[in-house]
Amino acid sequence: MRSSLPEWKALCAHFETLTPCSLQELFQNDAKRASNFSFEAAGWFLDTSKNLWDAQTLELLLALLRACDLEEEREAFFSGERINRTENRSVLHTALRSRSDDRIEVDGENIVPQVHAVLQQMEIFAEAVRAGQRLGYTGVPIRNIVNIGIGGSNLGPAMVTEALASYSDPKLCFRFISNIDATDFSQQTRDLNPAETLFIVASKTFTTQETMTNAHTARDWIIQGLGSTDAIGKHFAALSTNSQAVKEFGIDPEQDMFEFWDWVGGRYSVCSAIGLPLMISIGSSAFAQFLTGFRDMDTHFRESPLERNLPVLLAAMGIWYRNFFNAESQAILPYDQYLQRFPAYLQQTDMESNGKSVNRQGQPVDYATGPIIWGEPGTNGQHAFYQLIHQGTSLIPADFIAFARSRNPLGDHHDKLMANFFSQTEALAFGRSPAALRTAGVPEELIPFKTFSGGKPTNSLLAEELTPHALGALIALYEHKIFVQGVVWDIYSFDQWGVELGKELAHVILPELQAEKEPALGHDASTNALIQRYRNFKG
Numbered sequence: 345m346r347s348s349l350p351e352w353k354a355l356c357a358h359f360e361t362l363t364p365c366s367l368q369e370l371f372q373n374d375a376k377r378a379s380n381f382s383f384e385a386a387g388w389f390l391d392t393s394k395n396l397w398d399a400q401t402l403e404l405l406l407a408l409l410r411a412c413d414l415e416e417e418r419e420a421f422f423s424g425e426r427i428n429r430t431e432n433r434s435v436l437h438t439a440l441r442s443r444s445d446d447r448i449e450v451d452g453e454n455i456v457p458q459v460h461a462v463l464q465q466m467e468i469f470a471e472a473v474r475a476g477q478r479l480g481y482t483g484v485p486i487r488n489i490v491n492i493g494i495g496g497s498n499l500g501p502a503m504v505t506e507a508l509a510s511y512s513d514p515k516l517c518f519r520f521i522s523n524i525d526a527t528d529f530s531q532q533t534r535d536l537n538p539a540e541t542l543f544i545v546a547s548k549t550f551t552t553q554e555t556m557t558n559a560h561t562a563r564d565w566i567i568q569g570l571g572s573t574d575a576i577g578k579h580f581a582a583l584s585t586n587s588q589a590v591k592e593f594g595i596d597p598e599q600d601m602f603e604f605w606d607w608v609g610g611r612y613s614v615c616s617a618i619g620l621p622l623m624i625s626i627g628s629s630a631f632a633q634f635l636t637g638f639r640d641m642d643t644h645f646r647e648s649p650l651e652r653n654l655p656v657l658l659a660a661m662g663i664w665y666r667n668f669f670n671a672e673s674q675a676i677l678p679y680d681q682y683l684q685r686f687p688a689y690l691q692q693t694d695m696e697s698n699g700k701s702v703n704r705q706g707q708p709v710d711y712a713t714g715p716i717i718w719g720e721p722g723t724n725g726q727h728a729f730y731q732l733i734h735q736g737t738s739l740i741p742a743d744f745i746a747f748a749r750s751r752n753p754l755g756d757h758h759d760k761l762m763a764n765f766f767s768q769t770e771a772l773a774f775g776r777s778p779a780a781l782r783t784a785g786v787p788e789e790l791i792p793f794k795t796f797s798g799g800k801p802t803n804s805l806l807a808e809e810l811t812p813h814a815l816g817a818l819i820a821l822y823e824h825k826i827f828v829q830g831v832v833w834d835i836y837s838f839d840q841w842g843v844e845l846g847k848e849l850a851h852v853i854l855p856e857l858q859a860e861k862e863p864a865l866g867h868d869a870s871t872n873a874l875i876q877r878y879r880n881f882k883g
């Protein structure tokens with residue numbers, strides 16, 4: 345068990361000696377703390393100095409990482425070993441951003457040519473749509489691109505398409521449908537003209553209930569809107585690994601299917617064909633810059649020494665808070681409206697990867713693993729939940745993410761936004777003491793309520809501008825952070841068995857909801873009664 349390692353125990357002892365210190369003291373003890381704890385890679389500047397750690401903490405954390413064979417595990421990951429053991433798969437999302445002359449083997453076969461062949465196929469398709477050359481059944485150009493997918497086949501493309509919307513062709517309209525609730529389909533399509541609408545059915549397996557239900561509804565919508573089943577071929581494309589099911593749906597796999605592979609996990613798939621909506625939106629050359637951003641962070645992660653390695657540092661710090669401070673959650677706070685879906689995206693990447701409670705030997709772990717990930721864009725969060733981060737009883741480490749230049753430089757909005765970004769991390773770190781309040785003349789009875797204890801840890805992540813490259817590098821930074829934490833926690837980060845049971849039970853329950861006659865229910869008393877109540881209510 346990881347918690348029995350001497351390096352883990354050394355951190356427990358260090359925790360006892362460090363934690364009486366405040367951030368003020370840590371800054372006083374080290375005149376160069378801000379620069380000593382700031383790092384740079386792939387266009388991102390990371391200031392970790394406002395964290396409850398010092399040089400010794402970092403040294404001890406890196407010793408733990410090394411004791412967990414991080415460097416060997418990292419090499420096994422990049423070189424295509426089947427590190428997803430419970431599904432017997434390689435984990436090679438890094439190959440999706442390889443250069444065409446790289447060589448990465450799976451079962452002795454170099455997979456890089458396949459990756460680049462699909463990228464080329466995507467490019468031809470995306471540029472045709474952008475040029476108005478992809479025509480619908482009635483001969484008018486496609487203008488609306490509707491992605492149907494869920495989980496990894498939704499969160500990635502939806503987040504990045506919104507994040508890079510300022511680079512998008514304004515003639516085109518992008519929508520994302522994921523929920524099996526028909527409201528999603530209805531709302532997203534109610535103002536669209538079927539003649540101008542292309543559905544991209546994004547599903548690795550092409551069997552996912554939510555996606556296939558929405559895809560069939562879309563097919564009916566097209567047939568009804570355009571009056572012929574012949575229209576289907578012109579209004580659908582598929583992103584999948586399952587060509588047989590794609591063909592059966594009525595999409596020509598040769599022409600309109602974009603393949604990816606079982607070594608790409610859903611939540612790590614945004615650089616694969618799953619990124620097609622983004623490529624249509626921003627064009628293939630900007631998409632190439634997006635991939636370069638990922639690749640630059642991949643190279644940094646693979647080659648830089650651990651002590652200057654951004655994903656490693658974020659991971660180490662996360663372990664410090666999760667396992668030694670017992671912090672249960674981690675806030676992601678982008679100071680950029682375009683990144684409003686980034687916390688939700690990371691929620692899946694992180695929580696589906698590291699929300700595990702058995703180690704790789706199948707034993708229950710006796711230490712905490714993945715934290716709860718959540719967040720909203722600043723400054724909205726400041727007027728909502730920051731109260732609890734500042735003065736509540738939970739320690740919530742937070743990542744603040746921002747850009748020096750706005751994509752929409754109107755008036756002084758951006759400086760005001762950034763003034764909030766800097767002020768919040770300052771206030772969280774250093775607080776406001778009773779003495780300072782007294783000096784400011786605050787009445788004695790209000791002092792307990794107006795005191796800010798400080799010592800609330802934050803990272804500040806800054807880049808020049810939200811470019812495709814910067815976004816790619818940012819996503820890769822968090823992907824690799826998650827990988828490192830999975831290694832330390834000795835869990836399998838690339839499977840997701842925890843989503844299976846609910847899906848299976850839903851298949852049992854669906855016919856019970858639809859049965860004409862009262863079905864015999866074999867669930868627990870609560871579930872039986874709820875199903876009966878639902879049947880009664882719906883009449």
Ligand code: G6Q
Nearest residue numbers: 495496497547548549552610611
């Ligand atoms: C991600 C998960 C999951 C998956 C969805 C959609 O890592 O595997 O979120 O992406 O269940 O699956 P399909 O793409 O097969 O429809």
